[in-house]
Amino acid sequence: MSRCIQGVRRAIQPYTRYHVSVFVLTFLSYAFFHATRKTFSNVKTTMAAEWTASPRNGSASECRSPSDAWTTGNESVAECRTPFSMWNKRHLFLSLDEAEEFMGDLDACFMFAYAVGLFVNGFIADRNDLRLVLSIGMALTSVSVFVFGCVFEWTHTYSKPGYIAVWLLNGFLQSTGWPSVVAVMGNWFGKGSRGLVMGVWSACASVGNIIGALLVATVLDFGYEYAFLMTSCVLMGGAILNFVGLVPSPIDVGLPMPHDEGDGAALAGSVGSGVQQPLLDSADDEEYNHPPLSGPGTEPVIYSVQDTRPKAIHFLTALLLPGVIPFSLCYAFLKLVNYSFFFWLPFYLHSAYGLPETAADTLSIWYDIGGIVGGTVAGFVSDRLQMRTIVVMPMLLAAVPLLFVYGMMGIAGTLFKNGLLLFFLGGLIGGVANLISAAISADLGRQKALKGNSEALSTVTGIIDGTGSLGAAVGQVAVPNIQVRYGWRNVFYLFMVSVFMTALCIARIFLVEIRQLLRRRRWLCGSGNVEVLRDLGPDQEEE
Numbered sequence: 001m002s003r004c005i006q007g008v009r010r011a012i013q014p015y016t017r018y019h020v021s022v023f024v025l026t027f028l029s030y031a032f033f034h035a036t037r038k039t040f041s042n043v044k045t046t047m048a049a050e051w052t053a054s055p056r057n058g059s060a061s062e063c064r065s066p067s068d069a070w071t072t073g074n075e076s077v078a079e080c081r082t083p084f085s086m087w088n089k090r091h092l093f094l095s096l097d098e099a100e101e102f103m104g105d106l107d108a109c110f111m112f113a114y115a116v117g118l119f120v121n122g123f124i125a126d127r128n129d130l131r132l133v134l135s136i137g138m139a140l141t142s143v144s145v146f147v148f149g150c151v152f153e154w155t156h157t158y159s160k161p162g163y164i165a166v167w168l169l170n171g172f173l174q175s176t177g178w179p180s181v182v183a184v185m186g187n188w189f190g191k192g193s194r195g196l197v198m199g200v201w202s203a204c205a206s207v208g209n210i211i212g213a214l215l216v217a218t219v220l221d222f223g224y225e226y227a228f229l230m231t232s233c234v235l236m237g238g239a240i241l242n243f244v245g246l247v248p249s250p251i252d253v254g255l256p257m258p259h260d261e262g263d264g265a266a267l268a269g270s271v272g273s274g275v276q277q278p279l280l281d282s283a284d285d286e287e288y289n290h291p292p293l294s295g296p297g298t299e300p301v302i303y304s305v306q307d308t309r310p311k312a313i314h315f316l317t318a319l320l321l322p323g324v325i326p327f328s329l330c331y332a333f334l335k336l337v338n339y340s341f342f343f344w345l346p347f348y349l350h351s352a353y354g355l356p357e358t359a360a361d362t363l364s365i366w367y368d369i370g371g372i373v374g375g376t377v378a379g380f381v382s383d384r385l386q387m388r389t390i391v392v393m394p395m396l397l398a399a400v401p402l403l404f405v406y407g408m409m410g411i412a413g414t415l416f417k418n419g420l421l422l423f424f425l426g427g428l429i430g431g432v433a434n435l436i437s438a439a440i441s442a443d444l445g446r447q448k449a450l451k452g453n454s455e456a457l458s459t460v461t462g463i464i465d466g467t468g469s470l471g472a473a474v475g476q477v478a479v480p481n482i483q484v485r486y487g488w489r490n491v492f493y494l495f496m497v498s499v500f501m502t503a504l505c506i507a508r509i510f511l512v513e514i515r516q517l518l519r520r521r522r523w524l525c526g527s528g529n530v531e532v533l534r535d536l537g538p539d540q541e542e543e
Contacts, residue, residue: 018247018255022188023197025246026181027204029134032238033177034208035215036145036231040106041343042216042364043224045350045357048099050224051092051158092158097484100347102160104480107343109164110171111473115466117175122462123315125179130248130458134184137176138239142232144170149228178437178465179458186442186457187249189258198442199379202434206368206375206426209342213361213368220358318459323444323509328464330505331436332471333498334396338433339472340479340495341367341425352488353418366419367426374431379439388440389510390517392432396503399428400496407492429499437465471498 040047093099125133148166152158181204189197212231219226250257318324345367349360374395382391406421441464445457475498482491 016255018250018253019188021245022184022247023201025242026184027201027207029138029238029242030177030181030204031208031211032231032235033138033141033174034205035212036141036228036235037110037174038209038212038342039145039149039216039227039231042213042346042357042361043220043227044100044103044347046220046224048093048096048103050153051099051102052094052096092160101480101484104476106163106167107476108473109168110174111339111469111476113168113171114175115469115473117172118179118462118466118469119315120172120462121176122179122458122460122466125176125183125458125462130180130184131242131246133176134180134246135239135243137173137180138235138242141170141173141176142236142239144173145228145235146232149232150225153223153225175462175466175469179462182438182441182461183445183457184246184248185438186445187257189442196376196380196383198439199376199382199435202375202379202438203372205434206371206430209368210365213346213365217358217361220361315459315463318445319463321444321460324460324463326505326509327436327440327444328467330502331433331464331468333502333505334429334433334436334471335465335468336471336475337495337498337502338429340475340491341429343476344479345422348488349418363415363419364422366422367430370423370426370428371430371434373423374427375434375438376431377427378431378435382435382439385517387513387517388435388443389506390513392435392506393503393510395428395432396499399425399432399499402428403492403496403499407495408489432502437461437468441465 093102121133121137144166148163148170152162152166185198185201211234215230215234216227219230247253345364346357346360349355349363350357353360355363378391378395382388385391402421402425406425441461442457444464445460475494478494479491482494
């Protein structure tokens, strides 16, 4: 316990008020992004009912058929003044199943646009002011969400092409967020505690889901459009805060950059050279590795504000960096599962267990709470072990049987059991997703292969998260179609296969890390010095 406390103290010691403000602003920024996404998933039941014709009395039988009442121009049908004909004048679907499939198509459109945007905006963010990219992206996203949820409903504009176009735009605009905030965090926080710091920080997505769910539950009884209004206003407020207060890099305020040489080598080296460079080494005990600003016998050190940005690398160069491709592929499978829970969990709880929509929204929060705990613990442990996949792999393998238990065995019938299983699923699946998308992406974006002279964080983050979003887009097409035709049980088969494929994609890196860990332990047993573990470099291990 004391060793863990010492590790935490060591992690937070070198930080300033700028680090705190950057952590809080970027955390809230992406939380607000996720709150707007969660709004749509949490109001699907209400929106589906609003978009679907619902005759309420026997006079509907005066119309010859639902299809005639909706599609024909026959005068006798046109004069039929039943609730059915009046509803269908401004509604989209004849059945809830049709509405559900269209919502799956909207989710897929969002994820495809989001994936494309991540590749593009990650490239742009490395070449422009991160504060402006993030603030403008948040403001424009707020407007698109307001149009989708509020303007269309208030003007009774029910148009499939209109909904698709605005949601595609929303997906592209939302993609400005993740590459920008990860790059800002990578600029301020060095490798010495990145797993712990980014593990805690990556809870921003789960916190955003919780914020979105709570806001929706608060105002849903007044109409789903007010849920979109609440979250879009919150996001616009976050854009203003970032514009006036975010400092993208230490050099912008005259502070040195964190010392990151060799960062990511524990992941990249295992793919490229077969020799692992630990995430921590003795050369980096001081996070910033610079002389004291003042003191006896020393001259004050003055850091000037740098006006020029380091040269950004090309997209293909970033893609071919060691470790980027395997983690991109594994994240595609994992994000399919994680975002299927994100988009469809409240709907599943409502349809499978008959829970009211507000109760389903509240229960789904336990998945996000599990993701917060799982990401934080995994980040801390991976920092102490100086390895990432050796922590990730057991979590993935444990998630497969737990998915079987939750989806197949029918033991989640009570709220307590359901919430408990969701908590552990969130910890295993959401926790790993948080670690890959934040800490591992930052490791790979500032690794030794870059030689410290190139900007790659946003581009690498965009590649990994963009590939993951393509997988999530496929999932959003597959889930509603499989559910309608074959039932929820087969949806969970899809989830189990996807999690197994996630583990398979990084199996080679995991095996290399296992061999490296065994080699280190043999060296330690021979030396009899356990405390030296944290300060070993690869050259020392080989001696």
